[in-house]
Amino acid sequence: MNAATLASPMPRSAVRTDFGRLLGWAAVYFTLFVFVLFFLGPLFVMITTSLKSIEEIRLGTLIGIPRHPTIQPWIDAWSNACVGVDCTGLSPFFLNTIYLVVPATLIPTAIGALNGYALTQVNFRGQNIVYAIILFGCFTPYQAILIPLAQTLGKLGLAGTINGLILAHVVYGLPFTTMFFRNFFISVPSDLAKAARIDGAGFFQTFRYVMLPMSLPIMVVVIIWQFTSIWNDFLFGVAFTSGRNVPIMVALNNIVSSSTGERPYNIDMASAMLAALPTLLVYVFAGKYFVRGLMAGSVKG
Amino acid sequence: MAQLNIRSLHKSYGNLSVLENIDIEARDGEFLVLLGPSGCGKSTLLGAIAGLEPISSGDILISGRSVVRLEPKDRDIAMVFQSYALYPTMTVRDNIAFGMKVRGVAKQERDRAIARVAETLQIGALLDRKPGQLSGGQRQRVAMGRALVRSPKVFLFDEPLSNLDAKLRVEMRAEIKKLYQRLSATIVYVTHDQVEAMTLATKIVVMKSGVVQQIGSPDEIYGRPANTYVAGFIGSPPMNLIPARMRRKDGRVLLEIEGTGDKPLHVAISGPANPSVTPEGTAVIAGIRPEAIFLPHEKNHEHTQKIDAVVDLVEPTGSDTFVTLNLGGNKVIARCHPKSALKAGRETFLVDIDGIQIFDVSTGMRIEQAGEDLGMPPVEMTRLASG
Secondary structure, three states, X not given: OOHHHHHXXXXXXXXXXXXXXXXXXXXXXXXXXXXXXXXXXXXXXXXXXXXOOHHHHHHXXXXXXOOOOOOHHHHHHHHOOOEOOEOOOOXXXXXXXXXXXXXXXXXXXXXXXXXXXXXXXXXXXXXXXHHHHHHHHHOOOHHHHHHHHHHHHHHOOOOEOHHHHHHHHHHHHHHHHHHHHHHHHOOOOHHHHHHHHXXXXXXXXXXXXXXXXXXXHHHHHHHHHHXXXXXXXXXXXXXXXXXXXXXXXXXXXXXXXXXXXXXXXXHHHHHHHHHHHHHHHXXXXXXXXXXXXXXXXXXXX | OOOEEEEEEEEEEOOEEEEEEEEEEEOXXXXXXXXXXXXXXXXXXXXXXXXXXXXXXXXXXXXXXXXXXXXXXXXXXXXXXXXXXXXOOOOHHHHHHXXXXXXXXXXXXXXXXXXXXXXXHOOHHHOOOOHHHOOHHHHHHHHHHHHHOOOOOEEEEEOOOOOOOHHHHHHHHHHHHHHHHHHOOEEEEEEOOHHHHHHHOOEEEEEEOOEEEEEEOHHHHHXXXXXXXXXXXXXXXXXXXXXXXXXXXXXXXXEEEOOOOOOOEEEEEOOEOOHHHOOOOOEEEEEEOXXXXXXXXXXXXXXXXXXXXXXXXXXXXXXXXXXXXXXXXXXXXXXXXXXXXXXXXXXXXXXXXXXXXXXXXXXXXXXXXXXXXXXXOOOOOOOOOOO
């Protein structure tokens, strides 16, 4: 055996593995491409349809580039479309939802941060039971609490109002926000709290100056989570509000279901796009924080 | 600057006792090192001094004032953590200033204090950075700065160097020592690294399983370990511990070690200060530091004893060559000169008789030898042939 005989089979097998690897990558990319089409297809149809006039939809097929693009359906969806009996478009309901989503996101986030921190710092009997109950709160289905919650809101005089819906989302959001923050703070080295204690900071000072600024990544996650789940909520909205007080998802439903005769697909599609846009934008702008936040704790920071 | 007294301190979690009857006194300006393996309770003890760990009973006094019931911030202490525990979202400046800010110190005064500490630790250029942008050594400095800025009565260090790489650790160790010499502060320093303990301490407390094994100066701890545990823990390589028997012959005290040949090896020692503790034939443990065993040409010692041993292994480290000997079935390590040519096989060594310690077999406690207290040479000066 000399070096030459040993070396000769090497290049051939190297070529073979290179080809195999190439084929593997091709398969991966092809699969991904199919999935991209699958997911983007409906969005494509929505956008193109929303830019067509009703005549064009009537004549042509659903799929196809609009021949005479128009933004009239978007304008109609925003300000003219009939939601139930009022033909106001989505705009008042959009504002309703902003009015709903801001406090219903910020309040549980703030309380959840404090709760979560307290659960990791203050030792008390039954701590684990409290945490288990909070977890249970996360996994309680909406439907199970719908009637008791409606009764409570009724007794509080908040039935049918946006404020009532805010309260419902605050209460329902607390277990989630507490759990998120608790799981974040549990990963913060205990030495930090000790150092702050030696520095003379009390519980709230440590929370305010040391812990809260550190929790920014998880706070972004919590805010996105709360924002999207409230924005996209339909069940609470339809159960606890009515008439002009409904949030955007309920309004969207009303737009689609209140059209009579010929369906204005273009306006429906534009309305759906308008209703989905805020959550989409949140992900576009804060998505990287979202991923970073979900990873926080797994990597020592 | 102040003295620290710990009096019959106990701490237990339920039935599990983690600190038992700790009595420690550190005078003003003492560099007290708590030394022991992981889980010996040294960090818990430090936490108790800091006020982060509640104690079960006993007392802790700083400057004569009991601090047991005080919050950490009121104990007039500052602590450097193993993990540095720098506040990650704050700049170095804010990290150092945080304690003052919380206590409501005026901005002007804070800035002055920061400038002073930054100057001392040479971290002026880092003040506006965040901890994440600093190297390990720089973080270490900032952590010290945060402690320094308080000018506390007692500094507490919890294994401050163990997260640094070997080279940096040596540098920072020297810096801590320089800092100590300049501040002449009272320091309590926890470490599991005996080299840190030996180089830094004015007083070492060796701990094991929550019990203090010995308190003494580095010299005392090294030269006269209180028991076999300390003897085996301190020194690198540690003291050789060899089973032996006490013999008496012609009025001389002999230590009988199983020799390399058929005959046991006899070494004349000064013997216990109180001869009645070790009657004829008592089994003891002989402790010999590696540097007390050497080759005949290496050192001139008055009181030496020739021993024949089989060389099993030769490990040169550059500055020293460690030689593993087989002495009657016991593994014994000798520290030899690197220039001494050694190879495996039978070799004659000299043992420094003054360097031999004896320990009680059952308790492991060191047995005081005659003449030791006065630092006098042993009574017996004649060299005895083995056997």
